Amino acid sequence: LSEAADGAGAGNRTVFGIIIGTGMGAGIVVDGKVIGGRHSIAGEWGHTPLPWVRMEEFPLPKCFCGNEGCLERYLCGPELAKDWKGVGHHNTAGIEEAAAAGDIAAIGALDRYMDRFSRACALTINFLDPDIIVLGGGVSNLDSIYERVPPLLARHVITPTCTTPIVRNKHGDSSGVRGAAWLWDVAE
Template sequence: MADYRTGIDFGGTKIEITALGMDGAELLRRRIANPGNYPAAIEAMCDLIRGVDQELGGTGTVGIGIPGSISPDTGVIKNANATWLNNQPLIVDMTTALGRAVRIENDANCFALSEAIDGAGAGHHSVFGVIIGTGMGAGIVVDQKLLIGHNHIAGEWGHVPLPWPRIEEFPMPKCFCGNEGCMERFLSGSALAQDWKGPGHRSAANIEQEAEAGDLTAIGALDRYMDRMARACAMAINFMDPDIIVLGGGVSNLDSIYDRVPRLMRRYVITPNCTTPIVRNKHGDSSGVRGAAWLWDDHHTA
């Protein structure tokens, strides 16, 4: 039996590790720069895990959250924005290098799991956890178990077309996935920044403050964003009807989402009285690494 749960958040620029006690309390946390190549990343993660074991004097389970997922038919990484991870047998290589079993899951799934277990979605039967930053991803948790899906792509909300499109939203923007009109191209933080300030901009920081000060371009960008977010949430409610939607990532810091979107989405949800709460996450940037640690204890569905 393990002494604690170890989780790793494998990001594009950093690798973060945490250890949670069996009661969910955080025992320690460490962060290093991501070395940016596959062999060095394997070594770095193993060193972090062994360092935690040495410091805590025990052995923990190991879960890793990555910006991609494991292909169920080949066992290699797919859809990772850290492209050098793609087509690599990460779970096999980590298990071999570390000498113990490892579980690996998409980082948005880890976020959703963390918030469902002891975060903003705790106590709810079904939780739709969404990360909206430079990209856009989501995870679905039912009874504190991740819904993975047959193709291991459940929750890829960002790569569904924006619903109920407006004439002025055509032609639909091209997405890196090869399709057109994906919600990520309308709802990510960088998409909001470009709608506000024009092509090339990636940050929408202070857009609410600028709108309150009377900046008409900021007001217009926020109005369009809130309506698009309402359409996106309404679509999720229409096909999934979760008990709660939990938002994470940089865009989740927009205060106006939690007031405006629930009101706007009632137009699109096919029920006379939609009361689905949309809430800000509890654990913030810690949710990904905490969710990776929670991949054991029967929270993960193979």
């Protein structure tokens, strides 16, 4: 809500905000109102299955929610770190630098990440068609997301041209608490 009200998504009618850190989550704001849905699960993006699964992605990883193949099991920070450095690693710091220096494992992990993230965003664009996608959380600090993902969207978005911007949040780590404050204002 913070980013939709006066942050990176301000001035857009439909804002889809994604938090990518230790876990994942998302939120939908339309005309300044948070969309919760009938069961208050609208935007539960982390537990949406990875779309357009490839053969090499089987078997699908089991998620703590009980389902298999959830986005969180591919796209949160610890999963990217595990893909890069193996089980037991949780930190993605330095992955872009390692890839730029020719680290094959970092290059492969980032390639897979960008492909999967673009598929997840394309699915969201196909069913919600947001005016903008705003990213937050630690993984949103990867510059390569903003360079590499937009050109990949066309493979799965059903419109001939996809111009949905994917942008970094404006308010950083304060965005969540700012959004809570905005909810207080909206409730009054």
